[in-house]
Amino acid sequence: MATMGLSVLAPAVADVNHSIKSLIETGNYLEAINALNAEIASSPNDKFELYFVRARVYDLNDQSEKAKTAYQDLITQYPGRPEAYNNLARLHSREGNLDQATALLRAGIYTQVSYRILFDNLTEIYTEQAARALQSALSPDAPDASPALPISTLREIISPRIGQK
């Protein structure tokens, strides 16, 4: 099927060293993977960025299955980071597995409490608007003063911080 037009979350290549970055940009994916493997083995720091870039390079190198496994591992290891959910959803949608893709995107949004609330509230309003439009479709002359459905209460964000899951 045609690509769904889901955009890729850009890897934070800034954190990946310059030589690896240029290997990727020039299409030397196998060499880039080797370099990333070496970096992962030796780096003492948090390896999210390295794992993430490696998953993307698998995808660029047409190794879809490896890419999917890599993203799935990232989700297991870093459940609060939304990036891997998005890119794994993209791979699934490309293969036509739309149900898996939507479940992943929803889970990705839900990694952030604030985004989750925003998303749920937006859904709530759209649902309400759908219900009202449907009511108008059935009886367009019904007075506006008495809407057919009660206005639902949107959730409030209590903490200004974007919290983790």
Add this chain to the structure above:
Amino acid sequence: MTLRSFSKQTAITFLSVLTGLGFLHLKAQASPVDPEKYEQAIVTATRLISVGAWENALSTLNTLTDEFPQSRVGHLLKADVFAALAGTGAQNSQLKSVEIESLRQQIKLRWRNHQEFSDKNKGLVPDKLIKVSSQRSLILYVDLPAARLYIFRNNGQGLVSEADYYVTIGKKGFGKEREGDLKTPVGIYSISGYKPGSTLHERYGHGALTLDYPNPLDQHLERTGYGIWIHGTEPGWINRGPFASDGCITLSNNDFKDLVTRFDLQSGTRVVIDDQPIWKPVNWIEATGHSLVSELSFDHPITASPVKEESFVNSVHDEKSVDHGLTEILLYPGSGAELVTQRLLLSDMQRKTTVTEYWTRNDDEIWQLTHRMESDFFVK
């Protein structure tokens, strides 16, 4: 079947109706309406929804429902967009009330019509319309399965579609046989009059064009019922669903207004109501017309009667004795006949007769006359 000549009473009825018709006065009242705009918005929104362009679809629909707050299909399409955005689109499409289903059918019919006319039926004309009177020049054609009323003009070279409108027909569909069966008749009729909305119950909307159902053929087949009209829409609605009338053909009030003001409809303007439309290229129509004329035999006696209104004596020499005086050849939709022809005969300067003849083909493929109606009037 027996050959029947219809009595003078029929002719007199036609004449009395004729005097009450002043279609021309409608032109003066013509107000600017753009009947295509409404449907165009529905079609555009449907197309935008089909490609997931939610924001553009919404803005098209908001414009539509601002201008036409009673557009139920507009509100329903909006509900679809919001449901899609909410991720609950499946729930909406599963909502199967009778009212919603009927709105969906209407959208589907309008959409299908748009698709086919930008493609399939372009340049084609209905196979029933073999020859349309060049005197009247206009003919109405109802494509029942497509829920569509067309107005065609004979421009001398052939038929050209001038306009077409979404229509509602009987609750039980078409093929009227009995009074109260809630069906729209299938056959060939004529406009017999115009009634402005101010003289009618509000459910007729902007007005009504009356039709001559049951026609002589229907009467012979003992079909019953009356008051089958083409009319506007009741308050509270832009259009009804495709199956919602008691047998009438109804248009939106804007469309009805467009039909009666933009076109010079006359008493006697034909209305062909077709249950099995087939669209054919113009050369097929011409070839069929030529072969029909050569196959028909007009050796039956005619009872010509004097024309009562002097003013009806107009020059018709161009129609006389060309193709037996045939002014009209229409294939008959539905059952009871296969062909109807109309001839205009001028016996002398004082007398003229319109002869309507119904034909069927027998087992030997020979056309046989089954009914004839003579009426002593001429509509110009």
